[in-house]
Amino acid sequence: MFTAAAWAYGPCIAAVPYLRPVISIDASFLSGRYKGKLLAACGYDPEQRLLPLAFALVRTENEKCWGWFMNFLRREVIGEGRKFFVVSDRHWGIRNAFKQPQYGWQEDANSSYAVHRYCMQHVCENVFKASGKDAALPDKFRNKLANKKKRRSFYKMWNELKKTNPKAIDYLEKCGKENETDGNEQWKPERWAQTYDGGYRWGIMTSNGSESLNSRYKAERRLPVVGLVEGTWYKTVKWFNERKQIALARQAEGERWPKEIQLKLMKHTLKAAVINVITVDIERGEFEAQVPFEKNDPGVTWKYQVFLKRDYQPRDSQLPSMRAWCKCRKAQLTGIPCFHVVAVCGHCRWDVSDFVDERYSTENMVKIWSTGDFRCYEDEDKWHRYDGPVISPDKTMINRGR
Numbered sequence: 001m002f003t004a005a006a007w008a009y010g011p012c013i014a015a016v017p018y019l020r021p022v023i024s025i026d027a028s029f030l031s032g033r034y035k036g037k038l039l040a041a042c043g044y045d046p047e048q049r050l051l052p053l054a055f056a057l058v059r060t061e062n063e064k065c066w067g068w069f070m071n072f073l074r075r076e077v078i079g080e081g082r083k084f085f086v087v088s089d090r091h092w093g094i095r096n097a098f099k100q101p102q103y104g105w106q107e108d109a110n111s112s113y114a115v116h117r118y119c120m121q122h123v124c125e126n127v128f129k130a131s132g133k134d135a136a137l138p139d140k141f142r143n144k145l146a147n148k149k150k151r152r153s154f155y156k157m158w159n160e161l162k163k164t165n166p167k168a169i170d171y172l173e174k175c176g177k178e179n180e181t182d183g184n185e186q187w188k189p190e191r192w193a194q195t196y197d198g199g200y201r202w203g204i205m206t207s208n209g210s211e212s213l214n215s216r217y218k219a220e221r222r223l224p225v226v227g228l229v230e231g232t233w234y235k236t237v238k239w240f241n242e243r244k245q246i247a248l249a250r251q252a253e254g255e256r257w258p259k260e261i262q263l264k265l266m267k268h269t270l271k272a273a274v275i276n277v278i279t280v281d282i283e284r285g286e287f288e289a290q291v292p293f294e295k296n297d298p299g300v301t302w303k304y305q306v307f308l309k310r311d312y313q314p315r316d317s318q319l320p321s322m323r324a325w326c327k328c329r330k331a332q333l334t335g336i337p338c339f340h341v342v343a344v345c346g347h348c349r350w351d352v353s354d355f356v357d358e359r360y361s362t363e364n365m366v367k368i369w370s371t372g373d374f375r376c377y378e379d380e381d382k383w384h385r386y387d388g389p390v391i392s393p394d395k396t397m398i399n400r401g402r
Contacts (some may be wrong), residue, residue, distance in 0.1 A: 002391045004065065006056035008038075008071040009236055011178045011372030013077050015051060018367045020202045020335075020359050021084045023053060024190050025070075025094070025331040026210035027061045032222035034393070037061050039069045041077075042213045045368050047260045049243060052236055053077050054398075057225060062137060063096040067103040074104030074113075085115045085200040089122040099178075115200045117150040124193045137168060146193055154195045156382060157381040159250050165334040169170060194333060196241035199319040201332040237374050240325075241255050244369040252360045256353055264336055265352060272343035279347075285309050286346070289340040291327075303326055304340045308348075308355065325357040335360065 015227050023041050029037045029371060039056040054077050058065040078084055086105070086360070088094050098107045098116045105114040131137050144157040162169050174180040177192030190196040194205060215222075220231030250258060257265070280286040289304040307325040320335030330338035335357030345352040 002393065003227070004056065004058045004068065005229075006054060006069055006076075007052040007232075009052075009233070009374065010054065010078050011240060011374060012053050012099075012236065014045070014372035016053070016078060016082075017370045018053065018371070019045070021082070022200075022204050023073075023078075023084055023086055023205045024087060024204070024211075025088045026207050026214055027091075028211075028217075028221065030221050030228075031218075032224065034224065035059070037065070038214060038217065039066070039227070040213050041069075041209050042071055042209050044209060045243070045366045047258045047399065049239075050213050052213055052232065052239075055232055056212070061091060061093055063093040064320075066091070066093040067097040067100060070097050070105050070168040071103045080104070082313065082332055083111070083115070084112055085117060087117050087119055087201070087204060087209060088210075089119050090126070092242050112375075117201055118176070118192045120192060120205040121208070122206075123172075126169050126175075126296075127171055128153070131165050131168040134165055134168070135255065137165060139167070148193075149195055149333055150327075151195050151329075154193065159323065192205075195329065197333065199333050199335075202320060203336075207347070213305075233374075240369055240374070244366075247362065247366040247369050252367050256295060257360060257364055258362055258365055261302075261336065261356065265342070267354070268337065268339040268342045269346075269352075271339040271345060273341035275340065276368050277347035278346050280305075287344045288345050291340070306340055306344050308341065308344060308350070320357050321376035331355070 020043075023043050025039070025041045027037045027039050037058050038395070039058060039061075041053045041055075044052045045051060045054055054069070054073050056065075056069040056072065058069065070170060074080070079091060086098075095116075097103050097211060098114065099104050100106065105116075107114050107116050126136070126140050128138050140157060140161070145154060145161070148154045148157070158169070172189075172192070173187055176188035177185045179185055180350050190198065192269060194201060194203075210271065217228075217231060218236065220228045220235075223231065242257055247258075255262065274292055276290040278288040278290065280288055285308045286305045287308070288307050291302045291304065304327045306327070309323055309325075320332060322330040324337050324341045326332070326338050326340045328338055328340060331341050337352055337355045344350075345355070
């Protein structure tokens with residue numbers, strides 16, 4: 001009897017070493033005659049385009065099915081010993097899979113295999129329900145709390161919510177704990193807050209990637225197994241062909257960075273024009289960026305400490321490059337220089353591109369979409385001989401209307 005299947009394509013596996021070490025996982029319903037779930041995992045290229053890494057068909061969404069899929073993902077796609085950050089919703093099956101060593105994604109103090117974070121949007125929905133459905137809360141949580149990189153801004157909103165919505169604070173203090181009823185367990189804001197993340201997210205706060213991937217296969221999810229698998233094959237081949245041409249064209253133009261990264265650097269350059277830079281210690285690479293605070297008093301400035309070290313190597317190679325460090329935390333959390341760093345580079349006449357993480361480069365994007373080839377089906381007379389069991393559908397699950 002057919003119970004489950006998982007599959008991944010060779011070029012997607014070959015692209016893994018060139019991706020930022022971030023994957024998103026999610027599940028969606030099969031909407032055709034057969035009941036079940038489609039599990040999907042995806043990565044991101046430098047322009048945030050989705051790269052499907054693996055798929056699975058399972059009967060339901062629980063710890064056993066998620067653990068089996070995550071084990072397949074570790075064994076066949078990511079590889080042993082490679083540390084990756086995973087963003088997902090707070091489904092209990094996913095959370096339990098990260099506690100079990102046999103699945104290859106155990107997250108504990110001594111593990112170097114995985115870092116699990118929660119999707120900001122799913123946490124936001126849960127906070128909204130816990131708060132008594134305060135209409136103003138979702139915007140405050142997303143834009144002024146979870147997404148904030150500066151601790152000062154984070155705690156400003158945190159203290160405000162303590163006064164106006166204590167139920168939301170109670171939920172957030174429990175969110176991420178192994179045992180949410182244990183009052184002695186340490187608070188874990190790194191699960192949902194970017195300011196405490198340490199750079200593992202690379203700025204990716206939601207699991208929208210895998211959810212978008214599942215929505216792209218909406219038509220295929222109505223088909224039987226073979227039709228669904230073939231649908232993922234044809235769409236993945238199409239995306240690789242289209243994006244390979246885009247990456248090669250960008251490389252032929254002599255551009256070091258993809259279009260989206262270049263636009264960000266241009267935007268930061270415009271904002272950096274009003275910043276005054278003071279050199280504190282050139283040998284240590286220490287500077288002070290003074291930003292005029294024009295909202296209330298033009299004479300008041302914010303002061304940001306900046307360190308630039310071109311030859312610095314991060315302690316963990318899976319984290320963004322720490323060649324640029326800023327008090328605002330944007331550079332070290334995303335790997336892209338903030339406008340304070342851009343201002344310092346202009347002051348010293350240094351190339352700001354030297355402080356962008358190389359995993360955002362056009363060369364890396366070409367490698368992602370050009371590594372490996374898709375092999376088409378051979379004629380049936382060339383297939384390997386099969387002597388295994390013949391799999392039949394479960395007749396008890398074929399109901400009228402499905």
